[in-house]
Amino acid sequence: MGRCATKKSRIEPQDWRPVGVAGLEEAAEAAVRSEKNSIVVAGPGSGKTELLAQRADYLLRTGICPDPKRILAISFKRDAAKNLRERVADRLPENLAERFDSWTYAAFDKQIVDRFRLAIPECWRPPTDYSIDFYEIGDRTASSIIQREASALGVGPAGYSQIKPIAWFREQFLQRLPVDPSDLAAGSLEDRIVVAAWRRYLSPKRPILSFGMISRLAELLVRANPQLLSALRSTYSHVFLDEFQDTTDLQYDFVRTSFHESKSILTAVGDTKQCIMTWAGALAGVTRQFADEYRAEPHLLRCNFRSEPELIAIIGSLAKQIEPYAVTPIHGLGKQHGEGECRVFEFADDEAEANAIAEVLTQTIEIDGISPRDVCVICRQQVSKYSDSLSTAMRARTAAVQVRDESQLQDLLSEPVVTILLDAFQVATSRTAQPVAWERLQKTLSQTTYGNTDKVVMRRNSLLSTTIEKLAVSLPGCEATGRGVGSQLLEVVKAFGVDAIKLNHEPYRQGDFFKKTLQDLATELLKRYGDKPTQSRDWTHVLSDLMGETSIPIMTIHKSKGLEYHTVVFLGLEDAAFGNLSDPDGEGNNFFVAMSRAKKRVLFTFAKNRFGRTQKRDKVEAFYGWLRVAGVPIEDGSKVKFSSRIWTY
Ligand SMILES: Nc1ncnc2c1ncn2[C@@H]1O[C@H](COP(=O)(O)OP(=O)(O)OP(=O)(O)O)[C@@H](O)[C@H]1O
Numbered sequence: 174m175g176r177c178a179t180k181k182s183r184i185e186p187q188d189w190r191p192v193g194v195a196g197l198e199e200a201a202e203a204a205v206r207s208e209k210n211s212i213v214v215a216g217p218g219s220g221k222t223e224l225l226a227q228r229a230d231y232l233l234r235t236g237i238c239p240d241p242k243r244i245l246a247i248s249f250k251r252d253a254a255k256n257l258r259e260r261v262a263d264r265l266p267e268n269l270a271e272r273f274d275s276w277t278y279a280a281f282d283k284q285i286v287d288r289f290r291l292a293i294p295e296c297w298r299p300p301t302d303y304s305i306d307f308y309e310i311g312d313r314t315a316s317s318i319i320q321r322e323a324s325a326l327g328v329g330p331a332g333y334s335q336i337k338p339i340a341w342f343r344e345q346f347l348q349r350l351p352v353d354p355s356d357l358a359a360g361s362l363e364d365r366i367v368v369a370a371w372r373r374y375l376s377p378k379r380p381i382l383s384f385g386m387i388s389r390l391a392e393l394l395v396r397a398n399p400q401l402l403s404a405l406r407s408t409y410s411h412v413f414l415d416e417f418q419d420t421t422d423l424q425y426d427f428v429r430t431s432f433h434e435s436k437s438i439l440t441a442v443g444d445t446k447q448c449i450m451t452w453a454g455a456l457a458g459v460t461r462q463f464a465d466e467y468r469a470e471p472h473l474l475r476c477n478f479r480s481e482p483e484l485i486a487i488i489g490s491l492a493k494q495i496e497p498y499a500v501t502p503i504h505g506l507g508k509q510h511g512e513g514e515c516r517v518f519e520f521a522d523d524e525a526e527a528n529a530i531a532e533v534l535t536q537t538i539e540i541d542g543i544s545p546r547d548v549c550v551i552c553r554q555q556v557s558k559y560s561d562s563l564s565t566a567m568r569a570r571t572a573a574v575q576v577r578d579e580s581q582l583q584d585l586l587s588e589p590v591v592t593i594l595l596d597a598f599q600v601a602t603s604r605t606a607q608p609v610a611w612e613r614l615q616k617t618l619s620q621t622t623y624g625n626t627d628k629v630v631m632r633r634n635s636l637l638s639t640t641i642e643k644l645a646v647s648l649p650g651c652e653a654t655g656r657g658v659g660s661q662l663l664e665v666v667k668a669f670g671v672d673a674i675k676l677n678h679e680p681y682r683q684g685d686f687f688k689k690t691l692q693d694l695a696t697e698l699l700k701r702y703g704d705k706p707t708q709s710r711d712w713t714h715v716l717s718d719l720m721g722e723t724s725i726p727i728m729t730i731h732k733s734k735g736l737e738y739h740t741v742v743f744l745g746l747e748d749a750a751f752g753n754l755s756d757p758d759g760e761g762n763n764f765f766v767a768m769s770r771a772k773k774r775v776l777f778t779f780a781k782n783r784f785g786r787t788q789k790r791d792k793v794e795a796f797y798g799w800l801r802v803a804g805v806p807i808e809d810g811s812k813v814k815f816s817s818r819i820w821t822y
Contacts, residue, residue, distance in 0.1 A: 183236045191227050192264045194220075198505070204440065204472040205231050212417070212460060212469040213442040216502050217488065217769030218479025221442040222253070222735065225413050226260035228440060233269040238410050246275040246413040247428075251587040253415060253735045254280075267616070274409075278424050279384045282391035284679040292398050293390060296354050297371065302684070303380035310383065315342040322369040328362060336363055346370060347385050347423060350393045388423040396430050406435040416734070417441035420459050429466070439467055478505035479737050481513025481773050488769055490803035495761065515768075515775045517746070517800060518810040522782040525810060527562035530742055530778065532815040534725060535570050537740050537774075545574050549738040550727040551767050553750040556580060558784070560727045560744065567725075577724040580732060585697065586720065588690050589678050590666065593617055595716060597665045601644035602712035618669060620677055640668040648712055651702075658702065659695040666691070730763045733770050741771040746779050746796060747788040764796045779807070 186206065191197050197205065201220065204213045205228045215221055225246060232238040248254040258275035265273075276284075290298060310318070315338035323333040345363050350371075357364040374381055382390070395402050412432055414420070420428075432439060443460050463469055477485045482504050492499040504511075520526040530550075537543050552559040556578050564576050585591055596610035618633050644661060651657045666674065674681060681687035701715040717723055733741075744750075751760050768775055777800075780788055790797060797807065 184234050186231070186235045186237065189231050189235055192230050194223065194227075195506070197224070197227065198474060198476045200472045200474050201227075201476075204228070207440070207470060207472075208237075208438065210439045210467040210469040211441070211472055212464050212467075213440065213472045213474065214460065215442070215444065215474035216477060216492070217444065217765070218477040218505075218737070219474040219502075220476070220478050220505070221444065221474075222257060222260070222415070223478075224474075225257060225415065225440070225442060226264070228411075228413070229261045229273050230264055232411055233265060233272060238272065240272065242410040243272045243274055243408055244411045244413065245281075245409040246273065246415065247278055247281055247424075248275065248415040249277060249419060250735065251277055251280075251584050253277075255587045255589075256735070257413075257415065262616075267619070271620070278388070278427075280680050282384070282388045282427065283683065285391045285394060286387055287683040288679070289394055289398070289401060292401060293394050294352050294397055297350055297375070297390060297393060299375050299382060299390070300377045300380045303375075303382050304684070305387075306381050306383045310342050310346070312339045315339055315346075318342075318346075318370050319366055322366040322373070323362065325369060326362075326365055332362060333366075336366075341366075347389060349396075349426065350389050352393070352397045385423055388427055392423070392427045392430050395427070402431065405431055406437055409437050412437050412439045414439065414441040417443040417463065418458070418460055425459060425462075433466065439469070441469065473500065475500050475502055476505035477502045479772055480769070481511035482508050483511060483513030484515060484769075484771060484773075484775065485513075487515050487800070487803040487805060488765075491765065491768070491799045494799050494802055511773075513771075513773055515771075515777075515800070515803075515805050517777045517779070517797070517805055517807045518813065519779045519781065519807050520810040521780075523562045523780045523784070524566075526744070526778050526780045527566035529810055529813070529815040530563055530744070530776070531566035531570050533742070533776070534567065534576075534740075535574070538574055538725075539571070543739045545723055545725045546721060547739040548725045548742075549733065549736070549740070549770065550576055550725060550742045550744060551730055551733050551770070552727065552744050553763065554729060554752070556727050556729055559750070563727075563744065573723060575724045576727050577721060579721070579726040579728045582697070582719075582721070583728070583732060585690070585693050589617075590674055590681065590687070590690055591694050593669060593674070594662055594665055594694060595720065597641060597644060598648070598712065599716055601641045602648055602716065604713070620673075636668060640665060658698050659691070662691055662695055730767050734766055737770055737772055739772050740774040741767065741776070743767045743775070743777045745783065745788075746777045746793055747783065747790055748792040749783070749786075749788060751793055760793075761795065764793075778810075 189206075191202070191205075196202075197220070201213075201224050204211055204224060213221060213224060229244055229246070232244060238244055246254070246257055248257060254275045254277050258273065261273045261275070262270045286293070286299070287301075290301065293299070319333055319336055319338055319341060320330075323329075341363055345367050348367070351357060354368050354371075358368045371386075374386065395405060409432075412428075414428065428439075441460075441463055464471060477488070480488065485502050485504055489499070489501045493501070518526075518529065520529065534548060534550075537548055538545055550560060550563065560576060560578070567574065567576050586595075593614065596607075596614050599610045600607045600614065614637055615634070618637055619630075644665060647661055647664075651661055671687075675687060676682075681690070697719055698715060701718050702712070746764075751763075779790060782788065801807075
């Protein structure tokens, strides 16, 4: 993908061509060039994220999004927001890319609340030092809130016993907040409890907000302040909504208050693997609602650019079994045959499973030469529990590659300040040139300091070189203590300018998030560095370990969304792994997500005995049925020689 470093003049829409890809399918190109609200529905690997990056390129290069207007992209996960931001930054000149804002819903809501806190009606205004509750309230907490607040209002159990806690929480506590709470305060007992509970959460003594509450405050803020609303609308001429099928009521409501019936043009992209019906052209749920309310033009994509034709055929078969009218997906570049494979193995127990899969993973890396980062192990839930035997089996086979739970590190490594720091550490400690990291650092520094005259650029380059040199000198003798590593991080951050970094990344301006991110990074570095004797401390190794260059990621299905790998192993296609399957459609979609992450190979496993207990597959039988019809039989793992190059009977 060509990096465009120079300022280019505006191009005419008819002269614009997709950047970095051979082409786009017709429906995708229509969505990229659309002048109306639109909803793009497409299967896995169809290039939805790519389409948004291309649309940003189109709108900014042609001036259809004219300076000083901006594009707002909202995603669900931090790494998805980062991925989109990077794709746009990679292909556009800086002066254009800087008008592309890529946020998660949570971060966007929070920065609105924090920046415009004083415009929140006083009765709902949180103190500045509120903490975040990362978990939404569950049944038990809701129940105790109701009990506590009802008692405080002088109502006994007979008065509140009929209130269903979780329904109260979802439908009433998280309802739209009225500008004036007196209506609620004078309303039903449920409403009075809502007001009392909010007051307690907002109280200066121990203010604490969940992301659901922050979303509600952001919506209220925009609704209650016409000037803010109009500023938001005139700032963002175009709005992108990623993974739209997953939008919650609260998020939908915030978008509606902010942009419905405005001049801002909305592009929502949704994924049929979450909502199979849409593939047939029958929009469903929130997708349907959006199409109706925003008079959005639908664009249905059918290409898959990710997977080999054999996997696309299986994905298409599964879709058709679920929805007979589903469009058959085709390979994006017209390939008819490839090396894709999908296999299901049954093992006597998790130990046999671990040995076989460890063998497969080792071969994939050591013989096929696939990078550990291009291989992934997925579990439905409880990653460390499900992958425990596999970790042991891998350790017994090779010291070079391990499997690693990605859940905690994924978010930390997506942080912009962490990217700066790891790039700086990498350039300072690597024995070879690191042009990509160096260029990224230069670019970041140019965003945090002003001016582009030769003198300013020279001064910037000299500052960067000095910072890196200092770091290169200090790191080898760095104390193996939090203070030692932490102070090196601080030195780099200071060179880039703490305020400037915060100015460019809104979430760092709030609370102690910036400090905590640096602390978390120091802890992770220290874990890998501090336990070795001084002479054998090797920063290159520490960094590659932290960035996971030598480890195979293990993650939940949820974390795997939006990602792709050469080989995917799904451990435990079993009833217990899928919980109580109270939502079979949702679990079917989860299965679909896991299946569609693979470019070349996807393996599913079933262990008859796991954690010393017999496993069943009655509830997940539908998934096995889909696979059988798609031509994927269940194989007896004990009869397969996994140690041979080609797994034979
Ligand atoms: N027009 C295109 N030509 C060639 N390759 C493409 C094109 N569009 C996307 N790709 C590639 O196909 C893969 C899938 O693209 P992308 O991640 O954008 O798909 P997606 O629809 O967002 O996927 P999913 O929702 O399944 O995670 C990526 O490797 C991407 O680089």
